[in-house]
Amino acid sequence: MHTVMRQTAGGNSTDIESVLARLLDVMLIALGAALASLLFMADTGYSIIEGAFVAFDMAFAILLLPWFGVYRSWRGRSKWRLSINIVIGWIVVQGCGLALMFLLHRTASVSRLWCVSWTALTALGLVASRVLVHAVLGRLRRAGRNLRLVAVVGAGAHRDKVIANILGSPSAGFRAVVTFNTQPGAESDLPGLPSFGRLREFANWVRREQIEEVWLALPMSEENMVLRLIEEFSGDLVNLRFIPDVRSLAMFDGNVVDLIGAPAINLMASPMTPHALLQKAIFDRLFAAVALLALSPVMLAIAAAIKLSSKGPVLFTQRRKGADGRVFRIYKFRSMRVHAERDGVVHQATRNDPRITRVGAFLRRTSLDELPQFLNVLRGEMSVVGPRPHAIEHDDQYRSVVDGYIHRYRIKPGITGWAQVNGFRGETDRIEKMQGRVEHDLYYLRNWSFGLDMRIVFATVVKGFVHRNAY
Structure with missing residues (x-):
């Protein structure tokens, strides 16, 4: 056998790198404070109180940041997760520093603008330092070194x-x-x-x-x-x-989790980690708030058009199932004339459906009838991106005949989704259509990432809300 040429670092290099990383973080905390003072306190200068605050944070950083795993080897692991961990760790350090200053009755002497800008600049510096280090390491490794x-x-x-x-x-x-x-x-x-x-x-x-x-x-x-x-x-x-x-056993990625101190492989469980759910929830609330503010004139105009064109309420509500099968009421602009449905029976809209009003036809064709669902997102019942929710009666019908249908309940339903941007919209008059929609939803669950969500949002905006299956 040929001898393998080794180009790896020595065993002590990891400890040295960890010490250097800690020193760099402490320096970045001090540098962030100094830069914030230079930018926002040029007239008043840097007081002893602010200096003590910085010293406390530097000490807390040495003690607390290792708890967030930022100094362990991240070889082959998510750099996005590392960035989140370092920011959360820094916020905890800053919180401890503020708590100590409060106990010493010195918070009134600290400039709020300086404190906020210091927090932001240091967080940016900590993340940028990681990105730069990993970019350099990536180049070295692609060149065959540090392997x-x-x-x-x-x-x-x-x-x-x-x-x-x-x-x-x-x-x-x-x-x-x-x-x-x-x-x-x-x-x-x-x-x-x-x-x-x-x-x-x-x-x-x-x-x-x-x-x-x-x-x-x-x-x-x-x-x-x-x-x-x-x-x-x-x-x-x-x-x-x-x-x-575990491909033949696991519904989603069979990732290993800590379960009461014991490692467990998820065979059938939520495919998203608590970190991912938190990240998704923060994005959803921010996006929904901005969307509602930006679209409020359009929504008011639509509400007026609905009220003036036909009798009945502006909003239509219907019971749908969300994450883990919890039932909620979804909001839509009313696009049909008020009519009665038999209990347990829901008739999907069909092409040229006589129940649809003229204003409603335009709203459904452009998907503007879905805009009130940003209220559901803001309430935490829905997500911006996820499997589209169906009427409960349709859920009961399809869950027993469409493979994997039940797993759509693993996460919150969305206003738009992977199935929708790939053409699976509108009426599901055949089992094959619903099976195709579910297969795309399961693909989304297996491959979720923040980047995929952004790709779906971008595709929804670029392709527009108009689709030949929307009627």
């Missing part, structure tokens, strides 16, 4: 996907250098990578080449192989990581 070498254990599509992920993320700092094929008779080896079919030979090679990472890309049924590998490397300083293949 961690990985031995991959497994066979088949799951193993190949793990290796493909390593190859597709060069800035993460991992390099696959060898495989242990657990099915040597049935699986072909990957070209360019040395491969072993016997555990002892593989383990000896890993030790000789001082490989730091061994990733087990195995199905959960391969318990015996996992135990053999744990026993084989129990006396070695090797990071043994299990990446189970």
Whole structure:
């Protein structure tokens, strides 16, 4: 076997990097305070009170920021999550500093403008420093430096996907250098990578080449192989990581969570983490508030047109199911003449439906009848982006005949969604239409990201609200 050329940092470099990162953060806190003073307190100058406040925050930063995991290795992990953690950590540090100043009866002497600007400038500096450091590390790693070498254990599509992920993320700092094929008779080896079919030979090679990472890309049924590998490397300083293949079991990504102190793999659970839900909720409330303010003249004009053109209320409400199946009342501009429906029966609007008013036809064609749902978003019942809610009667009808329909309730329904921007709108007069809509909703749940939400919002605005299926 060819000897692997190593270009990794020494074992003590991680500790040195952690110390340097802490010193940099403390310096950025002081620099942010000084810059805020220069910009907003040029006349009054920097007082002893503000200096004490800064010193307290620097001490709190050393004590508290490590609790937010910002100094642990973020190799291969989300940099967006790191940015959120550092901002939240800094806000907690600032809160502790303010609390101490309050206890010392010195908050009245602190300029509020300076404090707010210091908080914002320091948060910006902390995030920018991380972005810059990771950009530099990414360039180094793409150049083949600062890498961690990985031995991959497994066979088949799951193993190949793990290796493909390593190859597709060069800035993460991992390099696959060898495989242990657990099915040597049935699986072909990957070209360019040395491969072993016997555990002892593989383990000896890993030790000789001082490989730091061994990733087990195995199905959960391969318990015996996992135990053999744990026993084989129990006396070695090797990071043994299990990446189970749960594709046939998990409805969404089978991510590992901490459940009362024990690791658990989500097979069927909400695909979104608490951090993601908080991020989505903050965006929803801000977006809905801005949208309602900006669109209030349009909404008032629509309300007047509805009232003048036909008898009945301006708004139409209907019971829908939201996150976890909780029932709420959705708001829409009324687009039909007032009519009675039989209990338990809801007739969807069809093309040229005689119940639709002239104003209502325009509103439905342009989707302007959906604007009051920003009120639902502001109330926390809906999201800007998510699966579109259906009438409860339709939920009861489709949940038993459309695969995966029930999982649309895992998150809040949305005003727009992945299905809608891909053409799945309007009447669902065939099961195939509803199945297609649900498949797009499940894709959204499996692949959610803030970026995907922005892409859907942008697509909704660019493509416009008009669609041939909207009637």
